[in-house]
Amino acid sequence: MLDTGISFMRSLCAGEIEEDVLFPYPTLSDDERETLTAVVDAVDAVLEGRAEDFRSWDVAGEMPSDFIQELREFGLFGLVIPEAHGGMNFGSMAYSRTVQQVARHDASVAVTVGAHSSIGMRGLKLYGTREQQERYYPALASGEMIAAFCLTEAEAGSDAASIKTRADEKDDHFLLNGSKIWVTNGGIADFFTVFAKTGDAEARSKLSALIVTRDMPGVSVGAHEDKMGIRASSTCTVYFEDVKVPKENLLGPRHGGFKVAMNILNNGRSGLAGGCVGGMKTLIALAAKHATERHQFGQPIGSFGLIEQKIGHMVVDCYATESAVGVIAALADRGYDDFSIEAAITKVFASEALWRSADEALQIAGGTGFMREYRYERVVRDCRINRIYEGANEVLRLFIALSALNDVGQRLKDMAGSLRGIFDDPIKGFGVLYEYAKQRATWATGVPVGNPRMSKAHVALRVEAEIFEDTARDLAAMTDRLLRKHGKGIIGKQFATRRLADVMIDLFVLGCVISRVTAAIEANGQDGAAEEIEIAKVFAGQAVGRAKRNFRKIDDNDDELVKHLAESTYERGGYGWDVL
Ligand SMILES: Cc1cc2nc3c(=O)[nH]c(=O)nc-3n(C[C@H](O)[C@H](O)[C@H](O)COP(=O)(O)OP(=O)(O)OC[C@H]3O[C@@H](n4cnc5c(N)ncnc54)[C@H](O)[C@@H]3O)c2cc1C
Known part of the structure; x- marks a missing residue:
């Protein structure tokens, strides 16, 4: 019987190894594996041979709408939605593996698909009422509605609780005013999970999450951002001006929006980290090919120790990341109450391992790696964002360490309390x-x-x-x-x-x-x-x-x-x- 109340890392910092959380290493059921294999093959069938398209969309900084239509038709927006509503009902393990496969081909496509399921509509899955889910799931599964997550503002990045967007309660609706920057899928989305202040302007914690749809009067979208990487994915400012959001669109508890936002990001981390694994696998294949084909000093460069060292470390990084992603995805699937530290760790490790791999793969390719004709420089640009968004790695490191310190501090305090009573109860x-x-x-x-x-x-x-x-x-x-x-x-x-x-x-x-x-x-x-x-x-x-x-x-x-x-x-x- 699983004790899903245990956190592996919280226990570890107090000196206990909760092995049952990690062992046996999680695997998919035969049924899940069969479905996943079919989906992975189909992803390859849709995305294989499109390398030139991905390159030109990166240059143009935009993904054509007929390609997004192909993604819809393929069902890539319905990965985590129940079958009864037209989705594939994937758990986190299968979902993360699918994002991995997409990311092997192109990061912008993976981000478009991932932002929808990992964060855009994740709040609906985690907190939506039955009625809300029945209303939106079918359109989200078919991709008729693409989803986006709207938290960041010009003055509120890592300090998400300091947002200024307000949702004031009036009769039967919230009146929403404010704007959100750098919203992934902003330009193509019809479904927005929006975080706004519902308490006093000064009350940092009183946020609520709202479902906002593009057709609500007062919703508008700014220009497509000109970015360093993941250029073909849509990133825009989304404006809300006197938008009347019906009260039934409140997602999760009133004033409980901060927790909703953190839980969404936490649950979405297996998607982002799965994408990083996909990127690393592509880089390993590219680097191994180049290392064996490129000759210098009369030998393939791959025979030199310094190149072997890079390739070997890339393989170790990839395997290690994949191992952690498998565990956190399984913790989500098994219903563990709190795997937030483990998920944050996996996001930090994955994004940095991919960054190291991209840098080393480009170095192995030498001058070729620097040429835009080849994929290396694009992967370097594309993967840089992973260390910044969905929780900047510095802030996640603080979260990881301070959560553990807080727990141990609490235990010490409890112990000190017991010691104070030593003479009462020797x-x-x-x-x-x-x-x-x-x-x-x-x-x-x-x-x-x-x-x-x-x-x-x-x-x-x-x-x-x-x-x-x-x-x-x-x-x-x-x-x-x-x-x-x-x-x-x-x-x-x-x-x-x-x-x-x-x-x-x-x-x-x-x-x-x-x-x-x-x-x-x-x-x-x-x-x-x-x-x-x-x-x-x-x-x-x-x-x-x-x-x-x-x-x-x-x-x-x-x-x-x-x-x-x-x-x-x-x-x-x-x-x-x-x-x-
Ligand atoms: C391409 C792209 C897509 C995005 N997509 C979305 C989206 O879909 N939805 C959404 O809501 N947001 C999105 N974002 C926003 C993203 O989540 C934020 O950029 C991120 O949270 C960091 O906030 P910031 O950029 O304001 O940096 P800041 O918070 O200003 O941080 C700047 C630096 O300071 C560090 N820092 C901050 N606070 C501390 C601290 N207490 N201690 C130590 N160091 C600290 C950070 O780690 C970082 O290195 C996106 C951003 C980009 C660039």
Whole structure:
């Protein structure tokens, strides 16, 4: 029986490895696999051989409407909508895999399809009433209505709670006024999930989500943005001027819109990260082809160690990302209550792994990579956005680390509460004290008494599992140490929280890799899974190396010097040491 109330990472920061969340590595049912295979093949059939189109749409900065019609006819807008309403009813695993396949061909197409299902109509799926779903699902499934997510404003990006768009309650409707910038699908959408203030202007938290449709008087759309990447996908400002939104279009709880927005983004992350995996697979194929075909110094460049190192790391990055995406998608499908930290980790890791891969693939291609005739430079431009939207990676790192610190802080507070009552209830009090002292002694000395254990990893991965266990123990100690050192002030210590987040990112992804490789060994034997074991070894080595550096830097760092340099640069308005 699954305990869907557990969060793997929250538990890990408190020193517990909840293995059942990661093991066994999730797989699709036979039925789901069969349907997915057919869809993946069909995606290839629709998008294969269109490379020239994708290139010219990137140059033009627009996707032709007859191609969007093809996407509609193919059913790509109905992926997550129930079959009864004309969709394919894909869960997150199958959905993410489909976005991956689209992204292998073109990022702009993947973003168009993904923004619809991952965020545009996700609120309707998560929070819609039966009546709202019955009203909109059929048109959204057929793509007659394309969906968009409207949160960001000119003055409210990462600080989404500071939006100014207002929805004032009048009789039977909300009167909506404001504008949203950089809305993906803005120019082609008919269904908008809009976030607006419904409380006092000063009350940051009182937002509500509303369903707004293009046909409502007062809705208008600005020009198509001229972007660096994903140029063919539509990005526009959407204006709302005295739009009367019927009260029955309230999505989720009144004043509960901030949570609705965060949950939508959280649930949509397997789509974005799945797209990153697709991008990486394409880059690996392109880079491997170039590395074996291009000769210099009388040899294929792929025979040089420095090129092999890049390709090998691209493969490890891709496998690691895919492993994490599989886990978070399954957590969503199994109905886990809270996988927000794991989903944020996967978004950060995926977007950065794709960025590394794009950069390295272009480097392998040399000057060819710089020419617009080839795909490399477009992939570099296209993939840059993933680190910015749907939660900028800096802000997600803060979320990852501070959520864990908050939980551990709460536990320590509860424990301190129990300790205060030690003389009232000595038995309970001593029990708590003993447990905590034992745990702290373990963290401090590294003696594996009560060390967290990853017992479900295959024995062939014992070294990697031990790396996980030891790093998990050190992570718990790091969390405890940071809280003791900074107390509540940790919120302002971003250099430190970044290190904690980075260790958490590496650990979660390593856990996912170990689980997946364990499943591969169980299915194919150690020989059959030999390369996957190699991947696990390389990733574990990378992860522990980074983690050790981060642990060392808790106390021994140059944070204050770096901070001072930034502050003096702000004051001066730039660099201060021109030679001339
Ligand atoms: C192509 C494109 C498509 C988009 N699609 C949509 C969409 O469909 N719907 C939608 O609502 N929005 C969309 N956005 C907006 C996107 O989500 C925002 O750009 C993003 O949330 C970041 O906000 P910002 O650009 O205002 O950056 P800012 O919030 O100003 O951040 C700037 C920098 O400061 C960092 N930063 C901010 N706060 C902190 C902090 N507390 N600590 C440390 N660092 C911090 C950020 O990480 C970032 O590096 C899109 C943007 C683009 C470019």
